Amino acid sequence: MNGPANALVEITVLTGIDGLPAAEWDACACPEAGDGRPADPFTTHRFLHALEASGSVGPGTGWTPRHLVARSEGRVIAVMPLYAKSHSQGEYIFDHGWADAWERAGGSYYPKLQSAVPFTPATGRRFLTAPGFEATGAGALVQATVQFAAENQLSSAHITFCTEAEALAGAEMGLLHRITQQFHWENRGYADFPAFLADLSSRKRKTIRKERERAQDFGGSIQAMTGDALQPHHWDAFWEFYQDTGSRKWGRPYLTRAFYDIAQDTLRDDILLVLAEREGQPVAGALNFIGRDTLFGRYWGAIEDHPCLHFECCYYQAIDWAIAQRLARVEAGAQGEHKLARGYLPSPVHSLHWIGDPGFRKAVAQYLQAERAAVDEEIEVLTGYGPFRRTGAEAD
Missing domain, CATH: 3.40.630.30 (Gcn5-related N-acetyltransferase (GNAT))
Incomplete structure (x- = not known):
């Protein structure tokens, strides 16, 4: 050659x-x-x-x-x-x-x-x-x-x-x-999440506002963590979520438990973990990876079912964080036409x-x-x- x-x-x-x-x-x-x-x-x-x-x-x-x-x-x-x-x-x-x-x-x-x-x-x-x-x-x-x-x-x-x-x-x-x-979400120079909503039709704005309100009614709090804010016990919780999602989608999870231990040591600055906690107990979470211009949504899981919590943790929290960090886009992974109504275009x-x-x-x-x-x-x-x-x- x-x-x-x-x-x-x-x-x-x-x-x-x-x-x-x-x-x-x-x-x-x-x-x-x-x-x-x-x-x-x-x-x-x-x-x-x-x-x-x-x-x-x-x-x-x-x-x-x-x-x-x-x-x-x-x-x-x-x-x-x-x-x-x-x-x-x-x-x-x-x-x-x-x-x-x-x-x-x-x-x-x-x-x-x-x-x-x-x-x-x-x-x-x-x-x-x-x-x-x-x-x-x-x-x-x-x-x-x-x-x-x-x-x-x-x-x-x-x-x-x-x-x-x-x-x-x-x-x-x-x-x-x-x-x-x-489906990808593109940042059109939004100052904040309300500015993104202002770019949508009136009906879609109202729907998203209602979904975010319903998600917050699950009785706990949602936090987005990266870097040193991530601790080993967070991966114990997320492993439960991931196992549930993986077994339902693929028959077995693709990633091993050891992957998350290594991620804690070497990848935590590349990771944004969104966790929903109720009464001190993590009940749902979404794993994202951070690129130079893009936030990559990867995995979601939950041990409790709450209305709209999936949309909040996976899509709206990702958009919020991307806007705050001035990232150009969010890639939400494979498939899912339900993402369209939430601002993610093909x-x-x-x-x-x-x-x-x-x-x-x-x-x-x-x-x-x-x-x-x-x-x-x-x-x-x-x-x-x-x-x-x-x-x-x-x-x-």
């Missing part, structure tokens, strides 16, 4: 994130963090280490680390989180239909390659390049991913929740570009795919073309149903 001036690019495959020092990984994953927060907390060495060290990924999970490291003249110029997958769980860009079709045709869809952050439907860079090596690094990573998949006779390779710029660049390199959607999500078999690749390409048209139409229709005031609409 050659970069500028025919500089040789060497690729190494890591079987664990600790195969590369954190400083070298983060120099590619989050070079902007030298003067503040990383744009994406999920591709940092500390987050990926927490997943592996806690046993949330690795042996027995179906997520086997195969991270890529690209070096030029001995210097690390690019890295990529990459996994060999034995299933399609915990990805949120669904390819179960592709797997079923290929298996019915007599092929073996698994194992496959997946460049992603496990269990994390959040857009971020996947071609993690050092400044000045964007084109060379991305090209080397794509070529290495395809070569690894082909040499190991894997059916496919997938790069999910990548940025739009990466998706366009990957398509130029011959990968299939897929567009899906999820946004395109990008991924890239390599399919080894030419005939199967052609079929997937045709599917993606039809799917893209449907998603474009869905985004347009859903946006039209959004809660924001139309030009000339009524105001309070």
